[in-house]
Amino acid sequence: MKFDSMYYPYSSRETAVYARNGMVATSQPLAAQAGLRILQKGGNAVDAAIATAAALTVLEPTSNGIGGDAFALVWTEGGLHGLNASGPAPRSISCEALERAGYKEIPKYGFLPLTVPGAPAGWAQLSRRFGKLPFAEVLEPAISYAENGYPLTPVLGTYWAKGFKEYKKHLRGEEFQGWFDTFAPQGRAPEIGEIWRSSDHARTLQEIAETNAESFYRGELAEKIDQFSRKYGGYLRLEDLGSYKPEWVEPISVNYRGYDVWEIPPNGHGLVALMALNILKGFDFGERDTLDTYHKQIEAMKLAFADGKKYIADPCSMSVSVADLLSDAYAEERRRLIGKEAIQPEPGRPPKGGTVYLCTADGEGNMVSFIQSNYMGFGSGLVVPGTGIALHNRGHSFTLEQGHDNCLSGGKRPYHTIIPGFMTKDGKPIGPFGVMGAFMQPQGHVQVVMNTVDFHLNPQAALDAPRWRWIEGKSIELEHSTPPHLAEMLARIGHDVNWALGSGDFGRGQIIWRQDNGVLVGGTEHRTDGQVAAW
Numbered sequence: 001m002k003f004d005s006m007y008y009p010y011s012s013r014e015t016a017v018y019a020r021n022g023m024v025a026t027s028q029p030l031a032a033q034a035g036l037r038i039l040q041k042g043g044n045a046v047d048a049a050i051a052t053a054a055a056l057t058v059l060e061p062t063s064n065g066i067g068g069d070a071f072a073l074v075w076t077e078g079g080l081h082g083l084n085a086s087g088p089a090p091r092s093i094s095c096e097a098l099e100r101a102g103y104k105e106i107p108k109y110g111f112l113p114l115t116v117p118g119a120p121a122g123w124a125q126l127s128r129r130f131g132k133l134p135f136a137e138v139l140e141p142a143i144s145y146a147e148n149g150y151p152l153t154p155v156l157g158t159y160w161a162k163g164f165k166e167y168k169k170h171l172r173g174e175e176f177q178g179w180f181d182t183f184a185p186q187g188r189a190p191e192i193g194e195i196w197r198s199s200d201h202a203r204t205l206q207e208i209a210e211t212n213a214e215s216f217y218r219g220e221l222a223e224k225i226d227q228f229s230r231k232y233g234g235y236l237r238l239e240d241l242g243s244y245k246p247e248w249v250e251p252i253s254v255n256y257r258g259y260d261v262w263e264i265p266p267n268g269h270g271l272v273a274l275m276a277l278n279i280l281k282g283f284d285f286g287e288r289d290t291l292d293t294y295h296k297q298i299e300a301m302k303l304a305f306a307d308g309k310k311y312i313a314d315p316c317s318m319s320v321s322v323a324d325l326l327s328d329a330y331a332e333e334r335r336r337l338i339g340k341e342a343i344q345p346e347p348g349r350p351p352k353g354g355t356v357y358l359c360t361a362d363g364e365g366n367m368v369s370f371i372q373s374n375y376m377g378f379g380s381g382l383v384v385p386g387t388g389i390a391l392h393n394r395g396h397s398f399t400l401e402q403g404h405d406n407c408l409s410g411g412k413r414p415y416h417t418i419i420p421g422f423m424t425k426d427g428k429p430i431g432p433f434g435v436m437g438a439f440m441q442p443q444g445h446v447q448v449v450m451n452t453v454d455f456h457l458n459p460q461a462a463l464d465a466p467r468w469r470w471i472e473g474k475s476i477e478l479e480h481s482t483p484p485h486l487a488e489m490l491a492r493i494g495h496d497v498n499w500a501l502g503s504g505d506f507g508r509g510q511i512i513w514r515q516d517n518g519v520l521v522g523g524t525e526h527r528t529d530g531q532v533a534a535w
Contacts, residue, residue: 085122111234201388
């Protein structure tokens with residue numbers, strides 16, 4: 001992949017990072033370095049990804065945890081492999097049960113939005129199939145940081161304070177006390193530069209390491225989760241955990257101007273990014289910062305989300321096939337709806353979310369795109385007593401609308417917002433990319449791909465460029481660094497334009513591309529504390 005020049009007007013850093021032997025890019029510097037240490041010990045990109053992911057549950061608990069879900073795209077042995085490590089709803093839960101209890105929608109916090117956490121099983125599955133080093137060795141950095149502690153970085157500290165304020169306001173009941181004991185042990189959020197540690201978290205990671213995650217699903221940790229749920233009337237049971245296994249899936253793709261862009265198939269919404277790119281490939285884009293480019297990108301994203309919110313669900317419940325949604329004929333049909341003025345689609349309002357993304361590469365040609373999340377920051381507000389396991393609230397994405405593809409049902413996986421991305425060309429890997437942030441993720445994927453392919457920006461500039469975010473209807477948000485004249489012109493053609501106060505809602509992403517000569521080129525953006533660690 002070639003870039004136009006050495007000058008990138010959007011870049012907040014001097015340039016992308018170049019290296020040859022290995023690279024780890026993620027949102028937290030210590031986590032990136034943990035992955036790099038594994039590479040330097042002889043591990044491959046998969047080992048490094050697992051080490052980084054496990055470390056992030058300690059080093060960025062504002063966005064993910066042991067009790068969350070994960071997805072991965074792995075390039076190895078000349079092919080791309082997809083792993084869906086998201087879990088289903090408990091078997092005993094149902095729309096009818098929640099409606100009888102008086103619920104009109106699934107709450108954000110507590111036991112009702114709990115689904116089976118898939119991340120630990122995902123780590124173990126990746127290690128078993130593609131790793132080189134022992135699983136226990138790969139988790140050592142995470143265990144060390146949990147036991148010995150680390151100082152909070154600026155972006156992390158900011159989100160931690162926001163999370164504490166939110167949970168202090170909304171969490172009522174003794175079942176939530178474990179969250180405050182774990183993440184606010186002094187009755188407040190830890191401050192930037194202050195040391196935070198969790199010996200419970202360390203012991204749990206050690207147990208996962210020693211049992212290849214079996215304890216979490218069929219052992220002592222599983223029993224603790226079951227007891228916690230039973231005590232407070234939750235639906236999650238030992239049987240739900242014990243029957244869970246991650247699923248190897250066939251990645252899905254569209255060809256965008258000669259590049260194959262890959263995503264995990266539903267229940268994830270990478271399909272939304274692919275539908276939008278499929279629409280956009282029918283247009284020509286000469287420059288990035290023009291009214292025509294912004295308008296068509298936004299309109300294509302609206303149309304893709306309208307379909308995604310209606311049809312994406314657990315594959316067993318989808319009423320429309322992925323192939324139909326990604327067909328060129330359907331893309332052309334949707335493309336014809338884009339005119340000179342903003343249109344009014346009919347999806348739901350995308351909520352905000354909390355996720356971590358990482359990508360890795362080694363000198364042997366292996367590359368990993370990995371993402372995991374607890375959803376909406378710290379998740380459900382529940383921490384399993386004595387374990388440090390913050391349980392996610394992914395079930396909040398279900399609907400209680402009877403007949404909807406994504407209607408809540410026991411044993412069913414919900415619409416999922418976390419998506420790893422990967423790009424290839426002519427059957428060869430270009431590399432992994434991702435942008436975290438719930439419903440911002442497909443929007444970030446589309447913008448990063450176009451910045452790279454259409455506008456020839458290097459990874460750092462492709463990430464740092466100003467972003468837009470579609471909210472609902474004709475409403476959009478623009479990042480503060482967007483040229484003001486574009487906002488004025490978008491408003492004139494019917495877009496309801498709002499300026500974002502900060503960059504927190506526009507995602508935080510990383511990229512690693514591999515050049516034809518084997519050199520790795522990486523970037524991590526200014527919206528996070530991230531780092532590209534390389535050697």
